[in-house]
Amino acid sequence: MSDPQPPKGDAPGANEPDADVAIEEPAAASPEGGTATDDVRATASGPGIPAEPGEVQPPSKWQTMLRQIATGNAIISVLAVVLALLVGAIMIAFTDERVQAASGYFFARPGDTLLAIWESVAGAYSALFQGSVYNFRRDDFLAGIRPLTETLTFATPLIAGGLGVALAFRVGMFNIGGRGQMLIAASVAGWIGFGFDLPWGIHMIVALIGGLVGGALWAGIAGLLKARTGAHEVIVTIMLNYVAFYLVSWMLRTPGLLQAPGSSNPKTPAMNPNAVFPDLLGPQFNLHFGFILAILATIVVWWILSRSSLGFKFRAVGINPNAARVAGINVKGMYFYAMLISGALLGLAGVSQVLGTVTTGFTAGIDAGIGFDAITVALLGRSTPWGTFAAGILFGAFKAGGFSMQAAEGVPIEIVLVVQSLIVLFIAAPPLVRTIFGLPQPGSKPKRSRKPDTKGVKAK
Structure with missing residues (x-):
């Protein structure tokens, strides 16, 4: 029966350097007067400490905060509204008579079509704002904020x-x-x-x-x-x-x-x-x-x-x-x-x-x-x-401004309903929103930056 082996830590030569491993020469002095071995070595648990060349640096506080925002649920709601408004803008442009007329000679004068698209979309959303938040065309402040009160009433x-x-x-x-x-x-x-x-x-x-x-x-x-x-x-x-x-x-x-x-x-x-x-x-x-x-x-x-x-x-x-x-x-x-x-x-x-x-x-x-x-x-x-x-x-503003948008620009009120429906659609599909805007998926690990390792590079 063979004798029991000694514990790994007690094995002969366990704490001695391997003979095949070359021993590094003393590091050169740094410009500050010390040596490279005197520099503080960074660890993953020590924020603010410079990382050793070749080691992975942990993300900063700003990177962590931005990632929490990007992977949160609130940003999906905001971006869902943005996407719905963009789709609504496309629908407004397609249903506008000026855009349809200018698109007939698009290849001859493309600027007219682009200008018509801008005027139709900007005019519609401007009317939406003035019908739901503040009407700049009114003479006094009380008359100007009447759309806001209508928004709150609908809301x-x-x-x-x-x-x-x-x-x-x-x-x-x-x-x-x-x-x-x-x-x-x-x-x-x-x-x-x-x-x-x-x-x-x-x-x-x-x-x-x-x-x-x-x-x-x-x-x-x-x-x-x-x-x-x-x-x-x-x-x-x-x-x-x-x-x-x-x-x-x-x-x-x-x-x-x-x-x-x-x-x-x-x-x-x-x-x-x-x-x-x-x-x-x-x-x-x-x-x-x-x-x-x-x-x-x-x-x-x-x-x-x-x-x-x-x-x-x-x-x-x-x-x-x-x-x-x-x-x-x-x-x-x-x-x-x-x-x-x-x-x-x-x-x-x-x-x-x-x-x-x-x-x-x-x-x-x-x-x-x-x-x-x-x-x-x-x-x-x-x-x-x-x-x-x-x-x-927000939906109260859609209701209040939708009527103003229809009266001022002739935009069908049904487009506002389509925008509301698209908001629900995009909220129900967070992966779609994250893919469109390139947001990271929840639970994914952030990419850590690695400091280039120049320690082993030797001058020839």
Whole structure:
């Protein structure tokens, strides 16, 4: 039986230099008076220390920051908007009559075609800006900012609805029933708004609370079915949209319910002035108190998701419901509570339409497609409260500026809808956006620079 071998570290000559390895000569003196061996050797864990020739240098702070931005989700939303606007510019140029006329003799005078393209695109987007942000053609400042107030007015229900969809997203649920929840909330708030005579302030609060409760209970049906039976919320909320639409349509045609007395039209009476949201900037502007409520809703949703234990449970269930269940979280209860809050936020969108925008009575089209636009807003905002807030303002600007663009430049309003749809398309395909702009993929390792090794180069 052979003797056991000694440990590798104790082997003879283990710590001695190999005889075949040449021993380096002392390094030459550096210009500073020292030697190269006296220089500090850089390591990967020592930022700010010069790297030894031939070693890999770690990325700088600026490189790390830029890479975090390039691989983040926010940049995808921004670039999706840019790409959609570029495609919209191409569509505007192709549909412009001046461009079509100039393209007939493009090879003879190409400058005319390029000039026509520039004038059509610049004129359209200039009209979009002046119709949504500031109109430079107005004489005074108050008249100039009127487009901005219109943008905020259009954005108010979009923000509230987007917050409702975004909160459901964070819990792993897809609330596609915004239309139905808005209709029920609008019906309850409208019925209280025209059917009662309460003091100013109290009437508005009661109508507001009634609308929020109506939207929450209608969405709670889907949450309860999801929690108790496992029914998929997408199918349930879509079906509830139809139920709400035909239910409200029936009530609008039934005297004594929502239909205005003595009228055969499916429309409600005008709202009681005590229940209407007050104007924020005076009667010459359409901006109303609903925008303040949208800001408060954004703060509340941010606090729920980021600062409360309920928000922690929401996010845990959204990431992994099985792990959340093992951790002791009532997953079924979270589904129900999330749909209640989501429905209340979409109900706020419906109340803003009834008590803030359409105060002369409403029809079954009071939702104005906001329930589905809210999904786009939530996607663009990456399901974050403040991102949804910014996305709602952007889409409000599209709505406000689209009409101005159509009136001033003759651009079809459908192009604005195409731009909005393209935004969703590009957001749904992040690899496409990253490939177009050459952005690094998330999780990929940054390329490290290598200092050239001139140590072994010898003069001949």
